[in-house]
Amino acid sequence: MEQLALFFALLFLTVLGFILGKGRAVALSGHSDQPLHSRLPYYGLYTALWCGLPSLIIMAGWMIFEPQIAEMLVASQLRDSNASITPDQLSLYINDVVNLASGGILSREPDAALLSAADNYSLFRQISYFAMAVVAIAFSLLALFTSLKKINPALRARNQVEKVVSIIMMISSLIAILTTVGIVFSLIFETLRFFDKVPFFDFLFGTHWSPQTALRSDQVGGSGSFGAIPLFAGTMLITFICMVVAIPVGLLSAIYMSEYAGKKFRAFAKPVLEVLAGIPTVVYGFFAALTVAPFFRESGTLLGLSVSSESALAAGMVMGIMIIPFISSLSDDVMNSVPQSLRDASYAMGATKSETITKVIIPAALPGIVGAVLLAMSRAIGETMIVVMAAGLAANLTANPLEAVTTVTVQIVTLLVGDQEFDSAKTLAAFALGLLLFVVTLVMNVVALRVVRKYREKYD
Amino acid sequence: MSYAMDMQNYTTQSETATSEPKIMARDVNVFYGPSQALKSIQLDIGANEVTSLIGPSGCGKSTFLRCLNRMNDVIENCTVEGRISLDGVDLYNSGLDPVLLRARVGMVFQKPNPFPKSIFDNIAYGPRLHGTVSNKDELDERVEKSLRRAGLWDEVKDRLDKPGTGLSGGQQQRLCIARAIAINPEVILMDEPCSALDPIATAKIEELIDELRERFTIVIVTHSMQQAARVSQKTAFFHLGELVEVGETDRLFTSPQDDRTQGYITGRFG
DSSP states (O other): OHHHHHHHHHHHHHHHHHHHHHHHHHHHHHHOSSOOSSOHHHHHHHHHHHHHHHHHHHHHHHHHHHHHHHHHHHHHHHHHHOTTOOHHHHHHHHHHHHHHHHTOOOSSOOOHHHHHHHHHHHHHHHHHHHHHHHHHHHHHHHHHHHHHHHOOTTOOHHHHHHHHHHHHHHHHHHHHHHHHHHHHHHHHHHHHHHHHHSOHHHHHHOOOEEOOOOSSTTOOOOOOEEOOHHHHHHHHHHHHHHHHHHHHHHHHHHHIIIIISOHHHHHHHHHHHHHHHHSOHHHHHHHIIIIIHHHHHHHHHHHTOOOOSSOHHHHHHHHHHHHHHHHHHHHHHHHHTSOHHHHHHHHHTTOOHHHHIIIIIHHHHHHHHHHHHHHHHHHHHHOOHHHHHHTOSOOOOOOOTTSOOOOHHHHHHHHHSSOOOTTSHHHHHHHHHHHHHHHHHHHHHHHHHHHHHHHOOOOO | OHHHHHHHHHHHHHHOOTTOOSEEEEEEEEEETTEEEEEEEEEEEOTTSEEEEEOSTTSSHHHHHHHTTTGGGGSTTEEEEEEEEETTEETTTSOOOHHHHHHHEEEEOSSOOOOSSBHHHHHHHHHHHHTOOOSHHHHHHHHHHHHHHTTOHHHHGGGTTSBGGGSOHHHHHHHHHHHHHTTOOSEEEEESTTTTSOHHHHHHHHHHHHHHTTTSEEEEEOSOHHHHHHHOSEEEEEETTEEEEEEEHHHHHHSOSSHHHHHHHTTSOO
């Protein structure tokens, strides 16, 4: 709450800085015979940035480091009074102090020492908060006055403002990159812990997946076997079925919409098709589990085939339907962006419409089409909900689409649902699977990008 | 005196069909939706000569050109009335397949538009499409011949597998001409083929047009009156959808009969 008040105070100063800075520039432009270097709003922004940014950075830094400093203070006090305390006890005690100070639940009855420590702690926090507020506002005011003073016709306000803005943009893009890197590293570390317990090659080439391990030594349970092959086989089987459905349907509908359909039909059909992409995957999931899978099972019995009620076929087909708009909409866009001049050239050579499409438009649009297919494919590989509901959990190593299979993502879900302990191979297996899945999709994307780059037909 | 003689030529050519023009257009009206782009055009195009169509922008000369290989079919709500015939066969009303027509009437566009394929595949596109070559050797031969005729062979013979889009603008346009002649058309239509090119590339193309005249009937739309004067034997002047005047190029530029032609070629408008 208090931080929020401070934040609004800084915001107010920033707005004030903008108004005053611009006002000063207006006054200067009226009196000075020298023309201003930048346009008026830039002087306002210049002042505003000086008022707001450094104080915000101070505030952010303070809020990150201050609790740690406070805890360190409590800890040093404690060590002074009780030299024999172990690190575990210490951290528990500090936890209690913090909880008592903020009115949370304690792990013990509060005694006098704890109460006084908590008082010290909250006092320190309060002092530090006021110190932060004073420093931030003082800095902001100082910046306001100095930057107002600096405003003169020769000040290159626009260049400075643009520099700051470009730095902000750079930081924004870094956030995305750093997040990816962070996720990958957290996956890697947990995976390394997993491979301490389960040999690497058993995981990569094992054909049996049964992750149930005994949690306690006296428990009866599976010894656990972590062969990832059945999971990847299941993923590939479902992805394959999905692409078999989605690629032809998606491509043909894209060709129809971009080359044959009238403008009116296209304007109507394209958004409707894109609605397909907006349906939540859970809905597809129960559509697959409750409608499609029973239908397949019953038609199977009619034909004398035994179809499992949770089958790879049902999950793959429904997933294929879900993926259609990705392929059709993106391919439609790239085919539409093939220049009319190329179509004209082909028609003028006496080519028919279908010859033009197969020999000129599709080759020219191929990189985009492959991109669309790839995007759809990584969607299919990563898709979880439909498979959980419609394909089952049994880790069968089979190529028969009528049987139940399971996928990598489904197993990650089941491994992490419920109570977990983070030093069992079962839980850590989820991270290993995640990393492997990540590597597989990455390799696939890289290979496909290279293929596309090699065979692309450039047009301008 | 020469004026009267030309006058006589002009009337005989447009009124008698005995001299067997390659293309005859009679009462051609073209509409884009409700607006009329061409008004009752009468024009004969002689075999093995270059006919240039000139006139200010929007006068309908490109529209007329695109009627000759039915490229207007591609444009929505474009309707063509009247009679255009190639060697006496009606293009629009005799059930002629536009695809077959375009194999006989090639076209070169304003902006060079090579396919994003290799130079070889660009030229081979037409022959492969129409199955006019039976084996790889014949195809190689056809590609070489077309490139030689377009004066491009020496420049590209070592890089036939490189993309056609990597050539310079002038080379690309000659590649498009080579592509058009690879299917052995009878007529080549050119829609301002030099407007995107520099003077040297333009000179090369004009030279090429003059050579191609021996084998092909050429109709060229151009904005440049100098170009029309340099390359064509006959010139037709279009204005606001009407064919104002047509005649021998020399005659039309030296002694135009119509005030509008006079105005255009002396630069009073356009």
